[in-house]
Amino acid sequence: xxxxxxxxxxxxxxxxxxxxxxxxxxxxxxxxxxxxxxxxxxxxxxxxxxxxxxxxxxxxxxxxxxxxxxxxxxxxxxxxxxxxxxxxxxxxxxxxxxxxxxxxxxxxxxxxxxxxxxxxxxxxxxxxxxxxxxxxxxxxxxxxxxxxxxxxxxxxxxxxxxxxxxxxxxxxxxxxxxxxxxxxxxxxxxxxxxxxxxxxxxxxxxxxxxxxxxxxxxxxxxxxxxxxxxxxxxxxxxxxxxxxxxxxxxxxxxxxxxxxxxxxxxxxxxxxxxxxxxxxxxxxxxxxxxxxxxxxxxxxxxxxxxxxxxxxxxxxxxxxxxxxxxxxxxxxxxxxxxxxxxxxxxxxxxxxxxxxxxxxxxxxxxxxxxxxxxxxxxxxxxxxxxxxxxxxxxxxxxxxxxxxxxxxxxxxxxxxxxxxxxxxxxxxxxxxxxxxxxx
Numbered sequence: 528x529x530x531x532x533x534x535x536x537x538x539x540x541x542x543x544x545x546x547x548x549x550x551x552x553x554x555x556x557x558x559x560x561x562x563x564x565x566x567x568x569x570x571x572x573x574x575x576x577x578x579x580x581x582x583x584x585x586x587x588x589x590x591x592x593x594x595x596x597x598x599x600x601x602x603x604x605x606x607x608x609x610x611x612x613x614x615x616x617x618x619x620x621x622x623x624x625x626x627x628x629x630x631x632x633x634x635x636x637x638x639x640x641x642x643x644x645x646x647x648x649x650x651x652x653x654x655x656x657x658x659x660x661x662x663x664x665x666x667x668x669x670x671x672x673x674x675x676x677x678x679x680x681x682x683x684x685x686x687x688x689x690x691x692x693x694x695x696x697x698x699x700x701x702x703x704x705x706x707x708x709x710x711x712x713x714x715x716x717x718x719x720x721x722x723x724x725x726x727x728x729x730x731x732x733x734x735x736x737x738x739x740x741x742x743x744x745x746x747x748x749x750x751x752x753x754x755x756x757x758x759x760x761x762x763x764x765x766x767x768x769x770x771x772x773x774x775x776x777x778x779x780x781x782x783x784x785x786x787x788x789x790x791x792x793x794x795x796x797x798x799x800x801x802x803x804x805x806x807x808x809x810x811x812x813x814x815x816x817x818x819x820x821x822x823x824x825x826x827x828x829x830x831x832x833x834x835x836x837x838x839x840x841x842x843x844x845x846x847x848x849x850x851x852x853x854x855x856x857x858x859x860x861x862x863x864x865x866x867x868x869x870x871x872x873x874x875x876x877x878x879x880x881x882x883x884x885x886x887x888x889x890x891x892x893x894x895x896x897x898x899x900x901x902x903x904x905x906x907x908x909x910x911x912x913x914x915x916x917x918x919x920x921x922x923x924x925x926x927x928x929x930x931x932x933x934x935x936x937x938x939x940x941x942x943x944x945x946x947x948x949x950x951x952x953x954x955x956x957x958x959x960x961x962x963x964x965x966x
Contacts, residue, residue, distance in 0.1 A: 528761050528832050529622065529806045534558075534629040537949045541632045542639045543646070545579030552943060552953025553577040555632055556810075558625055559801040559955070560766070562609055566653040574605040574613065575647075577801055577955075578632055582652060584645040593631070593638060598623040610658045610765075610802070614746040614890035618762045621746070622806055654800035656706050657768075658744060658891035663704060664881060665740075665772060665792070665895035666696040670871040672900035672908055679916040691822050694872045694880045696897075699772075700793035704893070707957045711795035713934060713964035716778040727781060731964035734776035734917065735932040739845050739908035739940055741867060741954075742770035742798050743874055743894040751887040757830045760875035761805055763888065767841075769799040769940045769957035770895050776911055776931070797959040798893075799940075805874075807952060811944040812836040815873045827883060828876045837873035841954070842866050843899055843942050845908070849927055850935040857925045859939060865901035865908055867942075934963045 534556065540547050541555040553559065559577050564570040573586035585605035594602055597616075601624035604612040613621070631638040667673060670690075677685025689695065705711070713735060718728040746765035749755050755763055772792065779791030815837035817823060830837075843866060846859035872880075877894055900908040907913045910931055913921050920928040932938070942954035 528836060529618065530809055532626070534626055534806070535810055539629070540634045541578060542634050542636060543579045543581055543632060545581065546632070548579065550951050551579055552951055552955070553579055554950035554952070555629060556950050557803065557807050557952045558628055559803040559807065560610055560613075561654055561657050561800045561802065563647070563652040563654050563800075565647070566651060572608045572655045574607070574610055576628060577649065580649055581646040582649050583628075583632070583642060584647065587645045588642065591641065593641065594624075594627045596623065598627040609656070609891070611891045614658060614744065614765045615748075617747045621765065621804060625804065625806060654706050656704065656798070657800060657802050660701040660704055660891055660893045661889050662892045663699040663701040663796070663895070664696050664892075665699045665897060666694055666872070666877055667897040668694060668870045668872040668877070669896075669898055669900045669908065671869065671902050671906070672898040672912065675900060675907065675912045691871075692825070694877055696881070697787050699788070699796070699895070701893070703793055704796045704798060706798060706800050707955070707959070709795060709797045710960040710962050711773075712962045714775045714778065714790065714794040715964050715966050716775065716790045717781055718777045719781040731966050732775040732778055733931065735961060736774045736776050736910045737845065737932065737938045738772040738774055738898045739843055739863065739865065740770040740772050740899060741841070741896045741942065742768040743877065743896070744768065744802055745878075745888045745892040745894070746890060748889040748892070749882055749887055752885040753882070753887070754885065755878055755882040755888075757828060757833060757875050757879040760878035763878055764805055764874060766802040766804040767808070767954060768802050769942050769954050771797045771938060771940050771957050771959055772895055773797070773959070774909070795959070796895075797957055799955040799957040801955040803952065803954050808839055808841070808944065810949055811840045811946065811952070813838045813840050813868050824876065828879060830875070833873055833875050837875055838868045838870070839874075839944075840866065840868045840946070841942050841944050843908075844940070846939040846941070847923070847929070848937045848939070849923070849933070851927055852923070852925050855925055860923045862913060862921065863905060863907050865899055865906040867896070867899055869901050870896060870899060932961050934961055936961050
C-alpha cells in the first residue's frame with residue numbers, strides 16, 4: 528500500500544494560482560491523469576495532468592527531458608495517445624513521476640517558466656478515454672444495493688448464499704465505454720412477455736437507469752496462470768475514475784437468467800476523463816470493516832494492511848437535469864449521495880479474487896465496483912432503488928417526476944474526498960445524455 532509522503536503535505540501551494548483556490552478539486556496534492564487535445568482540433572490526444580483549472584501537457588514536457596531516472600522513464604511513456612504505456616511501468620515509476628511533477632508545480636519551482644507554455648485551460652480541451660480498455664469487469668460490491676434490489680424479487684431472502692463469501696462480478700463490454708459527455712441512443716430489445724399470449728415485447732427500453740459506480744484502472748498486469756496476492760494487489764492499480772454503468776432494467780429482467788447481463792448493459796458505459804492515483808487518495812484511507820456477524824473473508828482475501836486501511840472515504844453524488852430544467856435554467860436535482868467506504872469488498876480484494884484462478888489482467892483493464900449505495904434513505908445509487916422498483920416516482924424540484932430516465936435527460940456523477948485541514952481531492956465528473964432510440 529502507498530501511504531503518506533511529501534506530496535501529501537497539506538501546506539503545499541502551486542505557482543498555478545487556481546490550484547490554490549479552496550474546493551477547486553485539483554490542488555497540487557491531487558495531480559490526476561487524462562488524455563486531451565484542444566477542442567475541435569485535429570491534434571493527436573496526449574497525456575496530461577490536472578492542476579487547478581489547467582492541464583499540463585506531459586508529451587510536450589517529455590520532449591525536453593526535465594527529470595532523471597525512473598521519473599523520466601515514466602514521463603517518456605507519456606508520449607502516446609493513451610496512458611497504457613505509463614500504466615504498464617508500475618508503482619515505483621508512477622510515484623517517482625508524481626513526486627517530480629509535484630516539485631515542478633510547487634511555488635518557487637525553477638521549472639515554472641519552462642512549464643507555463645505547456646499549460647492549457649481545461650475549458651478549452653476535449654478528452655478521450657484515458658487508456659485502451661482491453662477488458663472490462665463489473666462487480667457488485669455494495670451490500671446495501673444488493674439487499675435493496677434483492678428485496679424487490681426475494682423479500683424474505685434478498686441476498687443469494689454466495690454474496691458474503693465471494694466478490695460477485697461479470698465480464699462486460701469494453702467497446703461501448705465512452706468518456707464524460709457521452710450521448711447514446713436509448714437501447715432497443717426484447718422485454719418480458721405479457722399475460723396475453725406469452726410473446727416477448729420488442730422496442731425501445733422503457734426502464735432506463737443509471738448506476739453510480741467507481742472504475743478501477745489496472746496498471747501492471749500479471750501473467751496468465753499467476754495470481755496477484757492481496758499483499759501486492761494495490762501495486763497493480765493505477766487509479767480510480769467515476770463510472771456510470773447505464774442499465775436497461777426491462778431488457779435485463781427478461782434476459783438475465785440464466786447467464787446474467789447482456790444487452791441490458793452493453794450499449795453504453797460512461798467514465799470520467801481523470802484518473803486519480805491511489806497515492807493521491809492515501810490521506811483518505813480508512814479501515815476496511817466487516818460486521819462480526821458476517822462471514823469473515825477467506826485467508827486469500829484478507830491482510831493486516833487491508834483491514835487497517837483498505838477502504839477509501841470518497842463521497843459520491845448523482846445529479847439529474849432534463850430538457851425542461853435546462854430550458855428553465857434550473858439547477859440539476861441532487862438524486863442521491865453515498866460513499867465508497869460503505870462497500871462490502873475492497874479494491875485489493877477485487878484484484879486478488881479476479882486473478883485467484885490465474886486470470887491475466889493487463890494495463891488499462893477496467894474494473895467497475897457495481898452500484899455504490901449507502902445504508903440510509905437518500906443514498907440509493909440507482910433509480911430502481913429510489914423508485915422502489917418502479918412504484919414511487921422521484922419528484923424533481925421544477926415539477927417533473929421520473930420513474931426512469933427519459934430522452935434528453937442528462938445524469939452527472941461526481942466524486943470527491945474531503946476532510947478538515949486537507950485540500951479537497953476531486954475525481955472530476957462523469958456526464959452522459961440519453962438520446963431517442965433509433966427505432
